[in-house]
Amino acid sequence: MSSKVVLITGTSSGIGLAAAVAAARAGWRVVATLRDTGRADALRGAAAEAGVELDVRQLDVTDEASVAAAIDGVIADHGRLDAVINNAGAGHLGTLENESVAEVRTVMEVNFFGVLHVSKAALPHLRASGGRLITVTSVGGVIGQPFNEAYCAAKFAVEGYMESLAPVAARLGVAVSVVEPGAVATEFVNNIGLDLAGEVAAAGPYADALQAYLDRTVGQFLDGAQTPAEAAEAVLEALTADRPAFRIQTSDWARGFTGTKLADLDGSAVLGLTGNWVG
Numbered sequence: 001m002s003s004k005v006v007l008i009t010g011t012s013s014g015i016g017l018a019a020a021v022a023a024a025r026a027g028w029r030v031v032a033t034l035r036d037t038g039r040a041d042a043l044r045g046a047a048a049e050a051g052v053e054l055d056v057r058q059l060d061v062t063d064e065a066s067v068a069a070a071i072d073g074v075i076a077d078h079g080r081l082d083a084v085i086n087n088a089g090a091g092h093l094g095t096l097e098n099e100s101v102a103e104v105r106t107v108m109e110v111n112f113f114g115v116l117h118v119s120k121a122a123l124p125h126l127r128a129s130g131g132r133l134i135t136v137t138s139v140g141g142v143i144g145q146p147f148n149e150a151y152c153a154a155k156f157a158v159e160g161y162m163e164s165l166a167p168v169a170a171r172l173g174v175a176v177s178v179v180e181p182g183a184v185a186t187e188f189v190n191n192i193g194l195d196l197a198g199e200v201a202a203a204g205p206y207a208d209a210l211q212a213y214l215d216r217t218v219g220q221f222l223d224g225a226q227t228p229a230e231a232a233e234a235v236l237e238a239l240t241a242d243r244p245a246f247r248i249q250t251s252d253w254a255r256g257f258t259g260t261k262l263a264d265l266d267g268s269a270v271l272g273l274t275g276n277w278v279g
Helices: 013-027 041-050 064-078 101-129 149-171 196-201 202-224 228-238 252-263 269-278
Strands: 004-007 029-034 057-058 084-085 131-134 175-180 248-249
Touching: 004 064, 013 029, 013 041, 013 084, 013 228, 029 041, 029 064, 041 252, 057 064, 064 101, 084 101, 084 228, 101 131, 101 149, 131 149, 131 228, 149 175, 175 228, 196 202, 202 269, 228 248, 252 269
Parallel strands: 004 029, 004 084, 029 057, 084 131, 131 175, 175 248
Antiparallel strands: none
């Protein structure tokens, strides 16, 4: 059994929960963190069912003091930190004319700056252990998607930051990877907390396009979603492979989808694809 320690954010449900259990099964000592430890019942239940132990702790990625306390606590109690999996995130649906810039800032605070808070606090310890910094992004970090402007902007930012950091960190012994899920059947969409019919009714000139997007997304995209456990396999690959790739997609669909962008020099293929999503 490994004595290595991994800290994972956003483990109350979905990919974070599945990754915590999978890493523990693989022999890692898992520090499973979440903003509200009162929501840890599903996490603890999954760990019990799998016969593994998790060290469940509070960590709010938007609160630097909370991040520092969590990282310091791991070092105090475990003596080392070998990997971090940035998984915490928040969904968002909206378009620029119908939302405030403050709402966009909130999305960036969780999905981008939250990643930086945790990564910055962890890096000295990852340098000491020759560890790994893994961030769960999204195919939305590669291809911009209608009515997901703020969310995709945050994920684009994470991808650009980590792609830029990777060679620098590698010089100091830290492997950096991003994991790009497509649609995953988790509580993530439900946690956005939107009344979709109400959103369409309030969308004004964007109503038809929003309804077309929702019909496509709910009716086709999410119905074929991966399970969290399937997506977590890619996270475990980044954690355990001898030489992990920088960019890892979680499914053949995600590989095909992101490949559209990576081979699209003038942008026409992407806009031709996503333009069909809004009617």
